[in-house]
Amino acid sequence: MHMSKPAKTEQNGNEYLGVVVESGVAHISKRSAGTPAHVVFVCREIVDQKELNTYRQRVNGTLVGHPAQVLIDHGRFLILEGQGPVEGVTVYEFPSSDAARSWYDSIAYREVRQHRKMGAKYLVVLAEGGVPPVEQRMPHTRAAGSQRPPPGANDIHSSVPGQP
Numbered sequence: 001m002h003m004s005k006p007a008k009t010e011q012n013g014n015e016y017l018g019v020v021v022e023s024g025v026a027h028i029s030k031r032s033a034g035t036p037a038h039v040v041f042v043c044r045e046i047v048d049q050k051e052l053n054t055y056r057q058r059v060n061g062t063l064v065g066h067p068a069q070v071l072i073d074h075g076r077f078l079i080l081e082g083q084g085p086v087e088g089v090t091v092y093e094f095p096s097s098d099a100a101r102s103w104y105d106s107i108a109y110r111e112v113r114q115h116r117k118m119g120a121k122y123l124v125v126l127a128e129g130g131v132p133p134v135e136q137r138m139p140h141t142r143a144a145g146s147q148r149p150p151p152g153a154n155d156i157h158s159s160v161p162g163q164p
Contacts, residue, residue: 034095034096035096035097035128035129035130036093036094036095036096036128036129036130037093037094037095037096037097037099037100037126037127037128037129038071038091038092038093038094038100038126038127038128038129039091039092039094039100039103039104039124039125039126040089040090040091040123040124040125040126040127041089041090041091041122041123041124042086042088042089042122042123042124042125043074043086043087043088043089043090043120043121043122044084044085044086044087044120044121044122044123045085045087045120045121046087046119046120047118047119047120047121048118048119048120049119050119051115051116051118051119051120052115052116052119052120053119054115054119055112055113055115055116055119058112058115059109059112059116061108061112062103062106062108062109062112063092063103066094066099066102066103066106067094067095067099068092068093068094068099068100068103069092069093070090070091070092071091071092071093072089072090072091073090074088074089074090075089077089087120097126097128100126101126104126
């Protein structure tokens, strides 16, 4: 088992290692129609193998009825940059971020997800496919004097001021 940096703690006391990310250039309904979305799971540390095994045995059943494709499921990987630890990587593809959130927020996945959270520390990211114009990428990095994005700047449901 690898040791990792302590997880950050949200206001509600839940530990987390990541955030939901998107370019933040338009409302999800405007930009995302027909844009595939990916849910990326990066296992950072296993803390209870039995709980993680329970999750792995049950997670595929939560995809029934959801338009998802498993692109990567804990196959071989190599860290090319940055620091680990990384125990494994899984990537699911959905036809849209709304479809991905529908699965992630489903009762079936919420019940199974508790085993993942008890079994390991993960970074989980929802990212839309596609390539926005250069001037619309990472808008939070252009904020004067800001080193961190404002709350929600990268949230998949945020928008650029002045856009509907």
